[in-house]
Amino acid sequence: MNEAVAGSLAVLRPAADRDWEGVTAGRLEWSCRTTAFHIAETFVGYSSRLAGRVLEGRLPLRIGLAEGTDNHGLLDVVEATGALLAATLRATPPGVRAFHPQRFGSADRRGFAAMAIAEVLLHTHDVTEGLGIRYRPAEELAESVLTWIFPHVQPGPAAWPTLLWATGRGELPGRAPVTDWGWYNNLVIPAERLDLVGIRPAEARDLRLGGDGGFEWIDGGPYEGTRDAAGFMLKAYEGGVHRPEFGVFTLVRRADGRAIGGMGFHSAPDEEGRVEIGYDLTEAARGNGYAAEALRALADWALARDDVRSLFATIDPANTPSQAVVSRAGFTKVSEDEEGIAFELRGR
Incomplete structure (x- = not known):
């Protein structure tokens, strides 16, 4: 979790003075700024559901940025909320589960950790693709996402290209393009x-x-x-x-x-x-x-x-x-x- 956030910040901070609002993030309809803020939103959502032991639906909770927050400040929020989620994951007992809509309706702390890493890796990819920056996370991080929440996806020659393919963000030789995808938490x-x-x-x-x-x-x-x-x-x-x-x-x-x-x-x-x-x-x-x-x-x-x-x-x-x-x-x-x-x- 911490490694994924640190890798994201390392590649995004040097580009923080550029225009993120007027640039679309990769294949998404969101801007690069909206996509980066979504990472922080996800961290807060996961933290609050785990801490509150929420088993049905989402909490009526939203976060926002103070007026005038620039991209540097936005990345500070991503870092802080990532640390908040990491602390919540460490404090959550193994058997605790909380709501998540994907497939079976709930996830434990390891499932939330894998989902959070997926959000960081994939949306950092989206932002860097929009900005024209090279980004490739550690293979171990991509493999951890695949083996925790993509059990239905056959491993490929390398984990990162396989994860991009499995989420409709890339091609993989010998496999048809993915247009509809989702991950599985354990039943x-x-x-x-x-x-x-x-x-x-x-x-x-x-x-x-x-x-x-x-x-x-x-x-x-x-x-x-x-x-x-x-x-x-x-x-x-x-x-x-x-x-x-x-x-x-x-x-x-x-x-x-x-x-x-x-x-x-x-x-x-x-x-x-x-x-x-x-x-x-x-x-x-x-x-x-x-x-x-x-x-x-x-x-x-x-x-x-x-x-x-x-x-x-x-x-x-x-x-x-x-x-x-x-x-x-x-x-x-x-x-x-x-x-x-x-x-x-x-x-x-």
Whole structure:
């Protein structure tokens, strides 16, 4: 966050004596001055929603510049409001979410950080394109935006050109131009005692490499099945076939905010609306009904969609506890062979 703002200011401040109001920012309809001010507006909006724990709609809050503020003063406002958001992000607990309209209606602090970085990078690009100034942010910043809030976009040869293409600001060899775009925050599905928190590509990569994915796990977690599932999801992302709503979820206990397992889909539904699910719990969390509770919540969410008609799970014949879990969640046994016992739950 701080690096993105510093990079923006470094390239814009030398051009602050130029006319920004009479120059259009890149492919936008806004002027360069309006676009730069929008960055500060975004910082204030994100800060206030996170600090106020706003879950529905935006706060009735606006900011403005004092009469006579020049471009130097405007950039001072961008710097100050960026510091305000950075402080808010540091002070916000991991489980807190606040309203954002993109896709699933809310974001956590990491989602807001990624969105803020996207605003800085993309609108600095717009302003510098309008002013005829060269700007290229660090690849790590562009990649962080892609792996946090563009899980539906297949990675390209380089992150910055891919981000520009994904937001309708550039071309990418072999891919059609983008005219309608948006980003995804991670989906959260509530259950009785826990939340199913969608894993983003950045988190999946960390889990697959042996990290904690940014979650605080109870003893023994994450279990190997969650790491494997994260690896499969990452492979789908890198192959350009990942659908964020049909990914992997971390099971987070609401009472203490600790992760106890993983659950999710093997892929998006097939042409018949059939989709396979899998799950695991850390050993310390087993025997408390968490898996069946989470599975019911996930099944209810999935079967309420128009593109899902049935869920199925294949379980090893020796894994009787897992068979009990799917049975308690309403699944019925439909077949058995050398690969395992198949259970299915059909929608109404």
